[in-house]
Amino acid sequence: MNALARIATGFVSAVAEAMEELRIHRGRVLLSLVGVAVAVCALATVVGAGAVAEQGVRETSERGGGRAATATFNVNATTPPEPERVDAAWREVLDRYAVAYGTRLSYGEMLVQFTDGAVAVPVQAVDPAYGIIHRVRVSEGVWFGDADAERLAPALVINEAFWDRLGRPPLATHPTVELLGEGGRTAVVVGVTPRNGEWDTEPTAFMLADAYASLPVPGGTGSSMMGSLLPSFEAWIDRNQADPIVEAIRRDFAAALGDGAQVDAFRTDYAAFGDDPLLFVKLLVVGVAVVILLLGALGLVNIALVTVRTRIREIGIRRTFGATAGRVFFAVLMESVVGTFVAGVVGVGAAILLVRSPLMTMVLGGGELEDLPGFPIEAAVIGLGSAVLVGALAGILPAFAAIRVRVIDAIRF
Amino acid sequence: MRLVEAIDVGRTVQIPDADPLTILRGIDLTVEAGERVSIVGRSGSGKSTLLNLLGLIDSPTEGELRILGEDAARLRGARRDRMRGREIGFVFQQFNLLPGRTAIENVQTPLLYAGGASFWRRERIAREMLERVGLGERTAARPERLSGGEQQRVAIARALVRRPRLILADEPTGALDLETGGTVMELIEEVAAETDAALVTITHDPAIARRADRHLRLSEGRLVPLDDPVPAGSAA
Structure with missing residues (x-):
C-alpha cells in the first residue's frame, strides 16, 4: 500500500472513530453543541439577512438614483441647440458605447x-x-x-x-x-x-x-x-468601467452638440458614494454572534475536557490495541470538529430557513424587494468555517490532555 | 522463532519522599512462538509489571528486553504503539470492554488502527472472530447485557482479531467462576494454537497455570522456574 493510501485510510479510520464516539456520546454531544449551533445560526443569519437588507437598501437607492452605475448628463449652452439635434447626438453616443439603457x-x-x-x-x-x-x-x-x-x-x-x-x-x-x-x-x-x-x-x-x-x-x-x-x-453603464465611459460619453456628447455647448456629467447611483449604509449594524451583530460563538466554544472545551478525563481508561485500552498518540490526538480533535461541523450544518440550515422566511423577507426588504437574493454562499461558508474552527480550537486542549496520560497509567485509571 | 528475550531485566520506580522501589530484578525470560507460559505469584509480586514490560506498555530500567527481535529500549513513539497493536494481544482480568459499544464494535476497535484491507473489512473480520469464540448470535449485544464469560470471550476475540504473535493474558479467569474460567482458557489456547501465537498467562490460579507448557513463579521480584504450579496436597 502506498503512502497516500495509508494516509487516506488513516484519515478515514480516524473520522470513523470520531463518528462512532459522537454516536455513543450523542446526549452529551448534543448538549455541548447547542451553543455552537445557535451561534453559527446567528452568524449565518446575520450575514444572510444582511444580504437581503442590503438588497432592500440597494433597490430603494436605485429607485431614486438609478442602478449602479447611472450617470446624469446636463447640457448647457448660451444658445440652446435644437432638441432634435440633441436627441440624435444622445442616441449616437449611446450606440457608440453600447449603452443599452x-x-x-x-x-x-x-x-x-x-x-x-x-x-x-x-x-x-x-x-x-x-x-x-x-x-x-x-x-x-x-x-x-x-x-x-x-x-x-x-x-x-x-x-x-x-x-x-x-x-x-x-x-x-x-x-x-x-x-x-x-x-x-x-x-x-x-x-x-x-x-x-x-x-x-x-x-x-x-x-x-x-x-x-x-x-x-x-x-x-x-x-x-x-x-x-x-x-x-441618464445612462445605465457597466459599473466596472463606469468612470471612463461616463467621461467618454460626456466628451463625445458635447462635441456632437458643437461649439458653445457644455455637458456636465455626474454619477447618481448609490455605488458612487462607496459607503455601506448597513456596515455598522452588520459589524455590531457579527460581533455579538462571535461572542456567542466564543461562549459556545468555551462550553465545548469545558465539557470536552471533563469527558476526556472520564475516558482516560478507554483511551488507555485503545493505546494497548495500537492507537498511537498522534492517532488519539487526531481522533479526539476530530470528534470535536465533526461535532461542530454537524452543529454548523444545523445552524446554517436554520439560518437559511430564517432568512428565506416570508416574514423575514418582508421585514428586511420592506415588502418591496424586486430581486430577492439567494442565501449567500459566503454566509454558509462563514457559518460552517466558524463551526469547524471552533471545533478545532475546542478540541486541541482535550486532545493534548488525552495524549499526556501514559498508557500504563491510563489502563489502571 | 524467539518472540521474547529478557536478559537481566529490572524495573525500579521512584516513590516521592521515599527510596526507589525495585519491583523486578534480574529477570531472564525467553518465549518462543507457539509456546504457552504461565507466571504465578502473590499479589504485589510484580506480575502485572512484567506483563506490561512484555506488552511494550512499560519499559525496563535495567537489562535488555527484545520483543520479536526488536530492542524495546529503542522502540519509541508511534513505532512502539504500532508494533504493540500489530504483534501483541492483551486479555485483561476485568475484560476492559469499551462501554456503550456492541460486542462487534468492541472487536472492531483494534482494526481501526490496522489500516489497509483489515480496516475496510473490519466488520466482516470481527464477525468471523465473534463466531469463532461462539458469540455469532450476540454481535449486537452491549457488554452490560452479556455474562462475565461472554464478556471475556468478546475480550478474547478483540485481543486476537489482528492475529497477534504474542498474547498476554493478565488473570484472564480472575473474574469468572471455575467452570467458565476453564472454558475461556481452552478458547484462548485454541485460538492461539491456530495462529502459532505464544501465550503468556499471569494468574493466581494454579489450575490455570498448570495448563501451560512452562511454569514460572515471581517471588520478590525474581522469576524462578516452577515444576508444578499446583501445591502438594491441593485438590486442583
Missing part, C-alpha cells in the same frame, strides 16, 4: 381635468428605459413599452393618488384623462405606480418624452414645456 428626463406639469376640477399635475417625461434604470414598480397595468411611442393618445403611468382621483377605473378598460390647454389632448392610462410612502398623496404621472414634447402649453399654468427647455439625460 438611456433615457431623457425632464420635469414639467400638465393640466388634467378631474371630475372635481382642473388640476396642474407634475409630470416626469422619460423614455421607456427609465423604468429599468430606476426599478419603477407598477402595481396595476404596465410600464411604457416601445409601442407606446406610436400611440395617438399619449400613454400615462400615474400614481395611486392620481388613480384615486379618477375613481380607480380598471386599466383593462383603457381609462382616459383630458389634458387641458390650447388644443387639448386625451391621454390613456396604461399603468399605476404604488404609493411611495405616506407623503405620496398628490397626483403625479410619467409620460414618454416625445409625447410630452408634443403637448400644448397648458392653459393658465405658465409652465415651460419640453420643447422649450433641454432635458437631462
